[in-house]
Amino acid sequence: MTMKGERSEAGDPQAAGEETARHLPYPSGWFCLERSRRVPPGRVLTRRFMGEDVVLYRTSTGRPHAVRPYCPHLGAHLGTGGTVEGQNLVCPFHRFAFSPDGTCVGTPDGAPPPRARLQHHTVRERNGFLFAWYAPDGTSPTWEIPGTDHARVRPTATWSTEVSTYAQEIIENTLDYRHLPVLHHVAVEELDPPQTQGPLLRMRLRLGPDRPRVLRESVKADHTFLMAGLGYLRVEFPLPALGLVSYLWAMHTPAAPRRTRMLVATACTDIHQQATPEASLPRRGLHRAFAHAMLRTAVGKVHQDLRIWNTKRYEPRPRLAASDDAIGMFRHWARQFYPPA
Missing domain, CATH: 2.102.10.10 (Rieske [2Fe-2S] iron-sulphur domain)
Known part of the structure; x- marks a missing residue:
């Protein structure tokens, strides 16, 4: 019941507008x-x-x-x-x-x-x-999907699920450095800040377990991130000690309003594969084993995110902290994929 002198949220034009703003249209x-x-x-x-x-x-x-x-x-x-x-x-x-x-x-x-x-x-x-x-207006493609430097790379291991959230919410998670040690127990160091080039966004992070410094120094790895629109994320990180380079893809495809199909895939190949495209049988076995291990790790992290994604709401005007500048930059970049308000 609404007390005299009060306005119900349903009848409040400002509240209704804010609620509408929390629902994202399909992005291009x-x-x-x-x-x-x-x-x-x-x-x-x-x-x-x-x-x-x-x-x-x-x-x-x-x-x-x-x-x-x-x-x-x-x-x-x-x-x-x-x-x-x-x-x-x-x-x-x-x-x-x-x-x-x-x-x-x-x-x-x-x-x-x-x-x-x-x-x-x-x-x-x-x-x-x-x-x-x-594209909401039916226009033809205005940009292309970037391929990897190793054109022959194909996903070796894959996993998929459906998430009750928007594609933007999932890919934005990558720039939310603050949640990595809290939710995933991962230490993060920004090597190259996010940089945008039209529909592409690139950055480089050093990631490792959030544990004592001696252990973290021995297992940390530099990851290069590439986002192409709001449906494509590719992470590349070399492992020079093993002569390997690994790839992880996270694809986010809107299936219905606030319903996104997520595909995670991994692959691994030799760093110098371009010079020797046909790897030996033992090396191919190593590639497959590493790709599957990497997928298990990634899916474990995604499961930690799922309970957040499936219950959170989209905040059109988030109250960001001083260290959330990457999220603010991402939100500004993401606007190009939606029709004008």
Whole structure:
């Protein structure tokens, strides 16, 4: 009950505006739909993307495509029984066939096809991942996903989950240095502060266990972070003593309002792989073992974050402390991925 002279929060325009501001729209950019190996030629998969289904498939020549899910003929869902025949995606309902550019090119009775076209998402393939472009106004891509220096690197170990929060909240976590020793017992030292270049953000940190200095000095490692939009984070750190360089990817794909699919992947290769692209069998075994160990460590940290992410709310105007300048800079950078207020 509202006492006389008081205004309910629901009836307070300012309170309503603040509550609306706590709900983020879908951001523009590149977002991971699936790992490349999960979509071999002829495979048809359905994934949730920005509040709707996306049908992902690969033609016989190996080119991936992502389309809106419904056949323009009579609305059948192409991901439920749809097939790939050569270069065409075939509807399961009446066997209307659609070419890679989305045009209807075939009917079951050989009659002239209707003037119909599937709506496509722009797709890119990088380092064993398939990405789709999203922009609220439907504009074409304005930037590209950066690949690794070792173009042959592919994820060796992967893990995924769904999180009840926004993609921005997850990737912002990387710049929240203050939570690392508190939640993860990780000591952090900023080597190169965050620097932005359009849709890219780079920084370099030295990380190690938050333990006595003697132990920390022996196991700390320098990590190079690269963010590309709000859906892509890659961490690279060399291990010179072992002649290795390791990669960790964290992909954040909005599936529905305040629902994000998170994919964590790891890989490891020789530092000088470009000179000797084919590693020996023992070295490949070492790469796999290290990648799996790295994934287990990363997933353990993510589980610690999940109980925070799944219950926190987005604060549009956070009350930042003096040492939170990296978060403030990130928030300013992130604005470019949303439509104007």
